[in-house]
Amino acid sequence: MRKVLILGATxxxxxxxxxxxxxxxDHLFIAGRSADRLEMVRQDIAVRGAASVGVFAIxxxxxxxxxxxxxxxxxxxxxxDTVLIAHGVLSDQKACEGSVERALVDIETNALGVIALLTLxxxxxxxxxxxxxxxxxxxxxxxxxxxxxVYGAAKGMVTLFLQGLRNRLAAAEVQVxxxxxxxxxxxxxxxxxxxxxxxxxxxxxxxxxxxxxxxKRDVVYLPWFWQWIMLIIRMxxxxxxxxxxx
Amino acid sequence: MAEPYTSWGLYPKLPQRGVTLxxxxxxxxxxxxxxxxxxxxxSYGDSCLAENGTLIDARGLDRFISFDPTTGRLACEAGMxxxxxxxxxxxxxxxxxxxxxxxxxxxxxxxxxxxHGKNHHRRGSFGHHVLGFELARSDGRRIRCTQxxxxxxxxxxxxxxxxxxxxxxxxxxxxxxxxxxxxxETIRFEDLGSFFALSTESDATHEYTVAWIDCLAQGSxxxxxxxxxxxxxxxxxxxxxxxxxxxxxxxxxxxxxGWTLRAFNELYYRLPRAPRSLQHYxxxxxxxxxxxDWNRLYGPRGFLQHQCVVPATSAPEAMRxxxxxxxxxxxxxxxxxxKMFGDMPGRGLLSFPRPGASLALDFPFRGPSxxxxxxxxxxxxxxxxxxxxxAKDARMSGETFRRGFPDWQKLEATRDPKIMxxxxxxVTADTRKEx
Numbered sequence: 292m293r294k295v296l297i298l299g300a301t302x303x304x305x306x307x308x309x310x311x312x313x314x315x316x317d318h319l320f321i322a323g324r325s326a327d328r329l330e331m332v333r334q335d336i337a338v339r340g341a342a343s344v345g346v347f348a349i350x351x352x353x354x355x356x357x358x359x360x361x362x363x364x365x366x367x368x369x370x371x372d373t374v375l376i377a378h379g380v381l382s383d384q385k386a387c388e389g390s391v392e393r394a395l396v397d398i399e400t401n402a403l404g405v406i407a408l409l410t411l412x413x414x415x416x417x418x419x420x421x422x423x424x425x426x427x428x429x430x431x432x433x434x435x436x437x438x439x440x441v442y443g444a445a446k447g448m449v450t451l452f453l454q455g456l457r458n459r460l461a462a463a464e465v466q467v468x469x470x471x472x473x474x475x476x477x478x479x480x481x482x483x484x485x486x487x488x489x490x491x492x493x494x495x496x497x498x499x500x501x502x503x504x505x506x507k508r509d510v511v512y513l514p515w516f517w518q519w520i521m522l523i524i525r526m527x528x529x530x531x532x533x534x535x536x537x
Numbered sequence: 538m539a540e541p542y543t544s545w546g547l548y549p550k551l552p553q554r555g556v557t558l559x560x561x562x563x564x565x566x567x568x569x570x571x572x573x574x575x576x577x578x579x580s581y582g583d584s585c586l587a588e589n590g591t592l593i594d595a596r597g598l599d600r601f602i603s604f605d606p607t608t609g610r611l612a613c614e615a616g617m618x619x620x621x622x623x624x625x626x627x628x629x630x631x632x633x634x635x636x637x638x639x640x641x642x643x644x645x646x647x648x649x650x651x652x653h654g655k656n657h658h659r660r661g662s663f664g665h666h667v668l669g670f671e672l673a674r675s676d677g678r679r680i681r682c683t684q685x686x687x688x689x690x691x692x693x694x695x696x697x698x699x700x701x702x703x704x705x706x707x708x709x710x711x712x713x714x715x716x717x718x719x720x721x722e723t724i725r726f727e728d729l730g731s732f733f734a735l736s737t738e739s740d741a742t743h744e745y746t747v748a749w750i751d752c753l754a755q756g757s758x759x760x761x762x763x764x765x766x767x768x769x770x771x772x773x774x775x776x777x778x779x780x781x782x783x784x785x786x787x788x789x790x791x792x793x794x795g796w797t798l799r800a801f802n803e804l805y806y807r808l809p810r811a812p813r814s815l816q817h818y819x820x821x822x823x824x825x826x827x828x829x830d831w832n833r834l835y836g837p838r839g840f841l842q843h844q845c846v847v848p849a850t851s852a853p854e855a856m857r858x859x860x861x862x863x864x865x866x867x868x869x870x871x872x873x874x875x876k877m878f879g880d881m882p883g884r885g886l887l888s889f890p891r892p893g894a895s896l897a898l899d900f901p902f903r904g905p906s907x908x909x910x911x912x913x914x915x916x917x918x919x920x921x922x923x924x925x926x927x928a929k930d931a932r933m934s935g936e937t938f939r940r941g942f943p944d945w946q947k948l949e950a951t952r953d954p955k956i957m958x959x960x961x962x963x964v965t966a967d968t969r970k971e972x
Contacts, residue, residue: 303559327560327562328560331561331562331602332600334600334603338602338604339601339625478559481557
């Protein structure tokens, strides 16, 4: 029976993953910005079989309360062994290009908030010499593109940070999982026209996340074919890449 | 993969776009023009298509709200699939009191069509087990509806085809079971008379009764078929259901044609079966759910369903006439299903189930000849004082609909003025011109 903290728990992928944890009878502690939405998610995963569900309303950028969040989770569940960080905003690239403020706020939410929390979690798990840290990054973090490089840069920072953290925590037997979803049909991507085989459902991503956690994977692309798409995209020489519209 | 919005029969084809809802406290979407709430799109015809193409996609409202395993009372959001309810309730000893032949429909859709199942003679239809629901109207009102609190909106919404507002959440009363397995008996019968006799006998002893009919058999074999009756079992065992397979794409030409239909009907009738067996509820109640997207088998032109109910007194004659007309047309149906409804009248203004015999048929769409055959079936049903099921319809005349559902004007009076379906426009259009 796991003791799982999920940050950004009202996102579609986090909800779908929480349902899978709940069906296995795990303890859950869910955190997010909106108390109303957290309550709806709490009711849902309680019925679905979670051993217990705790709730904590917090803005991920409210770093002063990160320690309090972790303490509350440990208190509520009598411990903590799995952390899933799933919060984020899909940046409006054009708006970020026109506003320093917008660009930095998004970087703050998608990268700095994550890194702040990871630093605290890593120290707790390293001292305990066990635990799983799973973080939703993105395929967008694999290479900067003109259509979304502010979002991509933040996710890329998270990916690189996790790489180093994994290297550091390997000795302590702590799993650090970098999750890189491709296109997912969620409210976050509601403004983008959808259709075609590249779009996945949050349920499919959740199944992949749980499998990656249980198999102790380091990095996972979801669905799997993004690994090959991104391999090709990373291999394109910059001289050519800079002329492309991707 | 995001899939386009179609009706289950893939006919008619109307371009649709969806505005998604993700949270039950979200406001009714502010969109200019008319809209239609949408569940999982399992209605066969145009009752799940918006006339002007704008749907409110409520599948994102798929959360449980509460479940009490001591009383079997369940509250959930209306976009939740019956499959998700069963996954949670069956291991705790509770079952849906009424379920149609697929578990891939939403609770909202089940209410809006007041769906029925193989146990209508025992439990009535879905609406009989709805304790209450919340309705979001386009004027911003949120109305909690129960039989006592909303004497107009409650019965108008049950079987109301989604026209009275967006059903946001619902409370249901489940029934206790002892396990996931059913004790199933299968009996081959040689003609229509034997069906009625078997039905009368079995409805007294069994929770689920239904018959498959070989609708290509003629003469003395007319109405022959296979009767199944089942009860929830205490024991468990037998074969676990397989994971669903998927029809990956729509074949350019339908494999369902005169030859394959004839072969299928003959084989299915002759197939040796164990007279009695334990079957998992998914195997027995939802055989077609094991074949995801089976509707694609009918090819790009899609297919039409025809389900009618006729009063018991006229049933033998009407069923003979219908089966005779089909056999004559040689058009055949693969899934001809016959069931006696019980005496419990529906709670909805437009509930389809009513005392009598109900026959469901499906036909590959082949153009005017298919439409002409179904018109002929409608005339037989009307002559027998019956009704045709809107959830499965894509083509009945306004007059046929209104004769089967004389309370339609009461629904029109409570309809949310911003909500309209292609079906409702079609079956009420000629009355608008007159007025």
